[in-house]
Amino acid sequence: MKQKIIIIAFFVSILTILYVYYSKNSAIADRQLPIDKTEKEIVQSKTGNLAGMNGKVLIAYFSWADNTVFNQNMDVLSSASSTIPGNTAVMAQLINSQIGGELYPIKVKEAYPYDYDKCLDRAANEKIDRVRPELLNTINNFDDYDIIFLGFPNWCYTAPMAVFSFIEQYDFSNKTVIPFCSHGTGGVAGSVKDIIADLPSTTEVLPAIDINRDDMGNAETVISAWLDSIGFQNKESSSGKNS
Ligand SMILES: Cc1cc2nc3c(=O)[nH]c(=O)nc-3n(C[C@H](O)[C@H](O)[C@H](O)COP(=O)(O)O)c2cc1C
Missing domain, CATH: 1.20.5 (Single alpha-helices involved in coiled-coils or other helix-helix interfaces)
Structure with missing residues (x-):
């Protein structure tokens, strides 16, 4: 026992x-x-969890060329000032051609000067005074969008104040925002940090891309690699057209 x-x-x-x-x-x-997990897998699973690859995509962008009145007496193409289309608009179109989505140019009611120095003066003053320029249009079905690509040029080390008017006009709760930025050597500077601070805490912000205006010739390749890195597939390859 x-x-x-x-x-x-x-x-x-x-x-x-x-x-x-x-x-x-x-x-x-x-x-x-x-x-x-690799960083890419984590970002992809975040995208999947929040909006899914089938989420409705909006590509909203601010570009100087859409927000100025061209001086008829100046040669637009050779001028050092704004050119058509703007660099941010080109980035928006490249994103659209690779993954689809609705393009939406953000436009202010009161156009910016075509003269660079005058435009810079207004942009700098608006930044200091935290002005929210009035926008021309409203998106009635904003709630339908899950993923918002948000494009802008670097203006005075941040985004143009109109981008903050845009953010504050809509409810971004539980949406995914993907910033893209064009600049003249300054990178995104404070823009992405300022945008995150202006968004609700429930908005997921994915890694931004920034392209120097002098590198726009490589934009298609760079944007394609970036889209892939944040979990988007080229719409042609995902539908099997390239296979
Ligand atoms: C008012 C104004 C302010 C700018 N400030 C900056 C800046 O602080 N840093 C920078 O790198 N580029 C700056 N730029 C250059 C633009 O970011 C650059 O030219 C960009 O490619 C313009 O994009 P867009 O054609 O879509 O407007 C500024 C341009 C303007 C008109």
């Missing part, structure tokens, strides 16, 4: 040790799971 009790106690001890060992290791494995 005594021998039986010793054998049972022995097996109970073994089982207890195995149970403790297994629980500890599975807890460590659970904690390590996200670290083992």
Whole structure:
């Protein structure tokens, strides 16, 4: 009888040790799971969780050329000032040609000067005074969009104030925002940080792309790689046209 009790106690001890060992290791494995994923996989799963690849896409963008009145006496193409189409507009069109979505130019009611220095003066003053320029149009079905690509040039180290007018005009809760920026060497500067601060905490902001205006010749390739890195497939390859 005594021998039986010793054998049972022995097996109970073994089982207890195995149970403790297994629980500890599975807890460590659970904690390590996200670290083992690549950054790309995490971004893709975030996109999938929030909006899904079938989410309705809006490509809203601000470009100087859409927000100025061209001086008829100046040669637009050779001028150092704004050109048609604007660089941000070109980026928007490239995103649209690769993944689809609705293009939406953000336009202010009061156009900016065509003269660069005068435009810079107004942009700088608007930034200092945190002006929210009135916009020309409204998107009635904004709620239908899940993913909003938001494009802008770097103006005075941030986005033009009209971009903040746009953000504050709609409810971005639980939507995904993907910034894209054109600049003249300054990169995104404070723009993305300022945009995130202006959005609700439930808005997911995916990694931005920025392209120097002098590198617009490579924009198609760069944008394609960026879209891939944040989990979007080229609409042609995803529909099998390229296979
Ligand atoms: C008013 C104004 C302010 C600008 N400020 C900056 C700046 O601070 N940093 C920078 O890198 N580029 C700056 N730029 C250059 C634009 O970001 C660049 O030319 C961009 O490609 C223009 O895009 P768009 O053609 O879509 O307007 C500024 C341009 C303007 C008109």
